[in-house]
């Protein structure tokens with residue numbers, strides 16, 4: 001009974017979505033493409049290939065919080081407006097790609113295209129990557145969708161240890177105690193409940209990535225949102241549509257684990 005209700009809701013939701021998206025079904029990104037961002041505010045105009053940024057490699061090494069709070073990247077592709085001069089001065093990509101933490105980013109002095117430039121300015125080019133997705137992720141626990149990796153598990157078992165601090169950029173702070181895990185009861189009867197884990201989210205996101213911009217969150221239940229809004233890329237959908245496991249993985253949220 002419950003299962004069939006869930007399925008009906010699922011179909012309704014998908015139909016609504018298909019209509020909302022002009023009826024065209026988009027190709028699902030391949031595992032290595034999931035979380036990829038292409039940046040081209042300035043590159044092609046300046047005669048360079050657009051920049052390709054992959055979340056899978058960077059999130060294996062650093063927390064979301066470090067980049068999106070301390071370094072200050074926006075959580076919407078293209079909206080930070082990173083320019084070559086920013087990188088050269090040590091902001092944005094240049095916070096790490098400075099020739100010390102990692103290979104150097106842009107130079108605004110007129111320079112011949114070097115292989116190093118092409119490592120980032122790589123869209124549409126045949127650039128050999130130093131990190132091969134398959135080799136890099138071979139030993140990581142499998143997930144069903146997105147990158148095909150269970151990132152949660154990878155972190156828990158210590159296969160990856162994302163760094164949360166960058167000297168000269170981050171400040172030392174006391175860790176706040178995460179709130180207890182809580183249920184988010186869906187508004188529709190028969191819908192499996194959602195367990196939201198503050199503990200697990202804080203590992204990657206700290207507190208500031210969600211509060212106050214995504215969830216005002218001073219009191220549970222204050223922020224009202226629906227699955228449709230999540231699908232539109234709001235609330236949980238800010239991350240769970242492009243970088244964290246995607247929304248087609250219904251059961252990963254709509255489940256109450258047995259204790």
Ligand code: HEC
Pocket residue numbers: 036037039053055058059062063064065067068073074075076077078079080081082204238239242243244
């Ligand atoms: C090494 C830095 C770095 C790390 C680590 C990182 N991000 Fe990002 N993220 C970026 C950059 C750069 C962009 C693109 C920003 C822009 O174009 O203005 C981005 C964009 C995004 C977007 C928007 C994507 C889109 O298609 O619009 C989301 C959502 C996001 N990140 C979530 C996350 C989450 C969740 C994590 C942790 C699992 C994470 N990021 C880890 C640098 C990072």
Ligand code: HEC
Pocket residue numbers: 051052053054057058061062066067071082092093094095096097101102103119120128129130131132166
């Ligand atoms: C928090 C630090 C950090 C930030 C910020 C960062 N990166 Fe990286 N990036 C790294 C590290 C570490 C590596 C691994 C390379 C290495 O070992 O030197 C890397 C690797 C890469 C690679 C190489 C992939 C390959 O397989 O050859 C590309 C491309 C790249 N980053 C692009 C970017 C772009 C574009 C930005 C900004 C939008 C950015 N990164 C921001 C730390 C960072």
Ligand code: HEC
Pocket residue numbers: 039040041042043044046048050051081082083084085087093097103104105106107108111114116117118119120121
């Ligand atoms: C670590 C990644 C990275 C590397 C390496 C890199 N760039 Fe960039 N570069 C960027 C990003 C990100 C942008 C902004 C992309 C956009 O929106 O067009 C950019 C933009 C530019 C632009 C556009 C003009 C402007 O003012 O923003 C030029 C020109 C440029 N880079 C030159 C270079 C040169 C020359 C090299 C090699 C010496 C280089 N870049 C290497 C990341 C990189």
Ligand code: HEC
Pocket residue numbers: 176177178179196198201202205206207208209210211215217218219220221222223224
């Ligand atoms: C991934 C996003 C996310 C992160 C990260 C996060 N929170 Fe929350 N927080 C939520 C959501 C969702 C709610 C419930 C909001 C609602 O229902 O209005 C919430 C609610 C709260 C509440 C109200 C709880 C209640 O019982 O009324 C507090 C307090 C809170 N968060 C503190 C924190 C602190 C402290 C951290 C860091 C340790 C943190 N949050 C990290 C998403 C997040």
Ligand code: HEC
Pocket residue numbers: 064151152194195196197200201204205209210214235236237238239240243244245252253
């Ligand atoms: C700021 C980004 C962000 C937001 C907003 C966010 N998440 Fe997550 N969530 C993550 C990341 C990162 C992970 C780690 C797993 C991954 O990347 O696939 C995760 C993992 C999870 C997990 C698996 C871990 C566990 O508890 O078993 C669940 C379930 C989940 N999120 C539900 C939610 C729900 C429900 C909301 C909205 C109330 C939400 N998330 C909002 C980033 C986010």
Ligand code: HEC
Pocket residue numbers: 009010013184185186187188191194224225226227228230236237240246247248249250251252253254
């Ligand atoms: C990232 C976590 C997450 C994933 C994945 C997810 N949901 Fe939800 N869903 C939620 C949250 C949170 C709510 C509760 C909103 C509320 O009522 O407060 C919700 C509510 C709902 C509702 C109740 C009606 C409404 O609009 O609020 C339905 C139906 C639903 N989801 C269906 C689905 C289906 C079908 C899938 C898979 C295609 C799915 N959800 C995947 C988090 C998720």
